[in-house]
Amino acid sequence: MKKAVIFIMDGAGDRAIKELGHLTPLEAACTPNLDYMARNGINGLMYTVGPGIIPGSDTSHMSLFGYDPRKCYPGRGPLEALGEGVDLKPGDVAFRVNFATVDDSMRIIDRRAGRIESGTHELARLIDGIEIDGVKIIFKPSVQHRAVLVLRGEDLSDKVSDSDPHHEGVPVRKVVPLDNTPEAKRTAEILNKLMRIAYEKFNKAEINAKRREKGLLPANMILIRGAGMLRQIETIEKKYGIRGAIVSGVAIVRGVGRLLGMDAPKVKGATGDPRTNIDAKIDAVINLLRDHDIVLVNIKAPDVFGHDGNFIGKMKFIEKIDRHLRRLIDYAIENDIYMIVSSDHSTPCSKRDHSSDPVPLAAIGPDVRVDSVEKFGERFAALGGLGTITGMGLFGTILDWIDKAEKFGA
Amino acid sequence: MKKAVIFIMDGAGDRAIKELGHLTPLEAACTPNLDYMARNGINGLMYTVGPGIIPGSDTSHMSLFGYDPRKCYPGRGPLEALGEGVDLKPGDVAFRVNFATVDDSMRIIDRRAGRIESGTHELARLIDGIEIDGVKIIFKPSVQHRAVLVLRGEDLSDKVSDSDPHHEGVPVRKVVPLDNTPEAKRTAEILNKLMRIAYEKFNKAEINAKRREKGLLPANMILIRGAGMLRQIETIEKKYGIRGAIVSGVAIVRGVGRLLGMDAPKVKGATGDPRTNIDAKIDAVINLLRDHDIVLVNIKAPDVFGHDGNFIGKMKFIEKIDRHLRRLIDYAIENDIYMIVSSDHSTPCSKRDHSSDPVPLAAIGPDVRVDSVEKFGERFAALGGLGTITGMGLFGTILDWIDKAEKFGA
Numbered sequence: 001m002k003k004a005v006i007f008i009m010d011g012a013g014d015r016a017i018k019e020l021g022h023l024t025p026l027e028a029a030c031t032p033n034l035d036y037m038a039r040n041g042i043n044g045l046m047y048t049v050g051p052g053i054i055p056g057s058d059t060s061h062m063s064l065f066g067y068d069p070r071k072c073y074p075g076r077g078p079l080e081a082l083g084e085g086v087d088l089k090p091g092d093v094a095f096r097v098n099f100a101t102v103d104d105s106m107r108i109i110d111r112r113a114g115r116i117e118s119g120t121h122e123l124a125r126l127i128d129g130i131e132i133d134g135v136k137i138i139f140k141p142s143v144q145h146r147a148v149l150v151l152r153g154e155d156l157s158d159k160v161s162d163s164d165p166h167h168e169g170v171p172v173r174k175v176v177p178l179d180n181t182p183e184a185k186r187t188a189e190i191l192n193k194l195m196r197i198a199y200e201k202f203n204k205a206e207i208n209a210k211r212r213e214k215g216l217l218p219a220n221m222i223l224i225r226g227a228g229m230l231r232q233i234e235t236i237e238k239k240y241g242i243r244g245a246i247v248s249g250v251a252i253v254r255g256v257g258r259l260l261g262m263d264a265p266k267v268k269g270a271t272g273d274p275r276t277n278i279d280a281k282i283d284a285v286i287n288l289l290r291d292h293d294i295v296l297v298n299i300k301a302p303d304v305f306g307h308d309g310n311f312i313g314k315m316k317f318i319e320k321i322d323r324h325l326r327r328l329i330d331y332a333i334e335n336d337i338y339m340i341v342s343s344d345h346s347t348p349c350s351k352r353d354h355s356s357d358p359v360p361l362a363a364i365g366p367d368v369r370v371d372s373v374e375k376f377g378e379r380f381a382a383l384g385g386l387g388t389i390t391g392m393g394l395f396g397t398i399l400d401w402i403d404k405a406e407k408f409g410a
Numbered sequence: 411m412k413k414a415v416i417f418i419m420d421g422a423g424d425r426a427i428k429e430l431g432h433l434t435p436l437e438a439a440c441t442p443n444l445d446y447m448a449r450n451g452i453n454g455l456m457y458t459v460g461p462g463i464i465p466g467s468d469t470s471h472m473s474l475f476g477y478d479p480r481k482c483y484p485g486r487g488p489l490e491a492l493g494e495g496v497d498l499k500p501g502d503v504a505f506r507v508n509f510a511t512v513d514d515s516m517r518i519i520d521r522r523a524g525r526i527e528s529g530t531h532e533l534a535r536l537i538d539g540i541e542i543d544g545v546k547i548i549f550k551p552s553v554q555h556r557a558v559l560v561l562r563g564e565d566l567s568d569k570v571s572d573s574d575p576h577h578e579g580v581p582v583r584k585v586v587p588l589d590n591t592p593e594a595k596r597t598a599e600i601l602n603k604l605m606r607i608a609y610e611k612f613n614k615a616e617i618n619a620k621r622r623e624k625g626l627l628p629a630n631m632i633l634i635r636g637a638g639m640l641r642q643i644e645t646i647e648k649k650y651g652i653r654g655a656i657v658s659g660v661a662i663v664r665g666v667g668r669l670l671g672m673d674a675p676k677v678k679g680a681t682g683d684p685r686t687n688i689d690a691k692i693d694a695v696i697n698l699l700r701d702h703d704i705v706l707v708n709i710k711a712p713d714v715f716g717h718d719g720n721f722i723g724k725m726k727f728i729e730k731i732d733r734h735l736r737r738l739i740d741y742a743i744e745n746d747i748y749m750i751v752s753s754d755h756s757t758p759c760s761k762r763d764h765s766s767d768p769v770p771l772a773a774i775g776p777d778v779r780v781d782s783v784e785k786f787g788e789r790f791a792a793l794g795g796l797g798t799i800t801g802m803g804l805f806g807t808i809l810d811w812i813d814k815a816e817k818f819g820a
Contacts, residue, residue, distance in 0.1 A: 015777040017777075047797075051799050051804075052803040052809070052815075054810055054817045054818060055819060057820065059818050060819070076819070076820040348777060351813075356807050357807075358797060379779070379780065379795050382796075383793055387798060
């Protein structure tokens with residue numbers, strides 16, 4: 001049984017950085033193991049979703065598994081909820097939520113409730129499971145100030161506005177329907193009722209009394225955004241005949257995995273930030289390769305450094321990844337496993353956000369072509385034997401490498 | 411506010427020319443400034459509309475501004491009319507027209523009326539503004555033998571044939587409906603009536619009497635082609651949130667600009683041929699950059715040389731462009747403006763017409779990636795860091811560079 005591992009350095013692609021001699025962090029970093037892959041395999045430039053399109057981590061990972069996000073992207077809410085382990089059903093409407101601090105007039109003091117670190121489980125229990133107008137409220141806390149909210153019931157819609165104004169010092173927004181359907185009107189009403197209930201219950205909660213005593217901001221409101229309704233989607237096993245798995249510390253990336261019917265276990269030590277335990281994730285990958293055809297592992301930290309504009313940190317973390325990569329390369333070679341290393345999108349330090357710039361990729365495997373590229377990085381990958389490719393194109397190529405693709409025609 | 415300038419050398423791409431040592435005119439030309447852009451920026455090969463598709467200057471420029479011509483190309487007539495300053499309304503049917511010379515039996519003696527240079531305004535006035543079957547005739551002369559015709563009224567169609575047979579020595583074709591609708595039938599009838607009226611009025615016109623006296627061919631007929639109906643199209647400001655402008659001596663290129671709601675001023679000295687004043691156009695670009703996000707300038711002459719099969723002329727003109735380019739490069743660098751130089755399509759001297767061969771592109775900007783390309787030209791651009799891209803992909807990339815693009819996903 002042929003297998004493949006996809007190693008994604010989240011947001012690792014970048015632009016020219018003056019202070020690095022107009023190199024990118026990937027080009028400037030000392031990366032003997034990435035260079036080994038480039039030298040002994042095939043390379044290419046990847047526009048994950050498509051040329052000129054700025055991918056999110058969710059839309060890019062859908063593309064990398066052969067699902068066109070232009071056709072089946074469910075929105076952020078459902079992916080967060082799935083990633084946090086909620087068993088979503090078709091028809092559920094899901095949202096991202098922040099615990100926040102508001103004053104008596106509903107003006108937002110802090111969108112993150114003083115970056116609350118603990119106690120949100122206690123608050124969540126106050127509203128999780130309640131019913132409003134016949135609709136069940138499912139409310140799960142995630143890390144820090146984050147939570148997911150799911151509405152389960154009849155006649156709901158995801159065409160509703162956010163209550164989160166994305167600014168502080170302004171009032172919480174009333175949720176309004178975004179179209180003229182009775183479903184959108186009803187969903188907006190339920191959310192507005194839920195916010196009032198949350199405010200009343202949270203304000204009286206013991207944990208907030210304790211926070212006030214300590215001089216901390218109370219988490220007395222929920223800010224709602226990213227509405228999405230889960231639609232039926234074919235599992236990857238049905239669509240492509242493979243078993244897939246994702247190892248990631250990021251909820252929406254795990255959510256993509258669960259959306260597509262893959263395993264996406266929470267791995268101890270996978271934090272979704274620079275403190276992540278890369279070795280623990282590689283262990284999980286090797287473990288999952290036993291009974292999965294394709295395992296993707298996502299290391300989030302390069303993206304975090306990109307958002308912070310910290311090009312030195314990004315370069316250094318890429319070098320750290322490179323040191324850990326050797327063990328996985330050796331495992332892949334020993335076991336005739338195809339191994340692809342790339343990025344889901346660029347997060348240029350100059351932009352401090354995702355960009356449409358293509359990402360480099362390198363792949364090795366028992367019979368993978370070798371091209372003339374000698375080093376890993378944006379400018380080198382442009383000379384690669386895969387040419388310019390999309391995420392869906394790469395997925396098709398990987399399926400073919402592991403003998404899971406079908407001929408089109410005779 | 412980040413801005414971008416797109417410098418288009420119309421038809422500059424070419425094929426191998428034996429006499430140039432199998433180089434293209436772009437490869438053979440001495441172009442230190444284009445090479446500067448290639449060396450200090452990112453390069454790529456662009457299939458403007460798509461691989462294997464031969465672009466017109468109109469469809470290519472639509473793609474370069476993010477409009478898929480396969481979905482919203484209105485035909486040549488409306489673009490010519492818009493480019494000549496006619497205020498087209500949705501429902502108008504527009505055509506390209508040649509002033510031509512016919513004999514008494516309607517056989518075409520000259521499709522361009524002896525390449526008439528003056529006096530066409532006088533002829534145009536004889537039919538501009540008349541009504542036929544309740545439809546208003548708008549008829550505007552353009553340069554030389556060219557004119558635009560617009561039918562404005564109820565129940566019209568662009569599904570009608572050309573009266574121009576594209577050959578001399580054969581009769582003018584009767585316009586026939588191309589489908590079974592009453593609108594197409596009615597439009598064909600109106601056009602046939604108009605041609606008879608034009609023949610009668612032009613034959614008696616004073617200017618043609620004078621031409622006959624001088625031994626010149628009279629302009630006594632109109633040949634009609636390129637029917638197109640203007641459909642409602644979203645402006646670039648609405649669709650992409652940017653203000654755009656085009657500087658071009660070519661009517662259909664300005665027409666694309668006006669179609670998409672951009673400014674497309676006629677610039678004094680911009681002739682659309684090798685006599686054009688490149689400096690005047692660069693002045694116009696710099697002026698327009700003050701209050702526009704993206705300004706495109708088109709230099710037509712390389713295409714003209716390509717159509718003539720004059721590869722030496724083409725190469726020399728590219729060298730002339732290169733000398734003028736330095737001022738714009740310096741301006742872009744000083745003002746942190748992103749600058750892209752490319753071509754809208756290839757016009758190989760061996761083919762003497764547009765071709766589907768991809769065109770090279772180079773781009774510089776404050777944080778644009780630098781790749782390993784050292785010179786500007788087809789074979790060098792193939793190694794570039796943008797890989798292979800389409801016009802619409804390039805547009806998305808430029809939007810991203812100037813912070814006007816939105817992320818797809820989270």
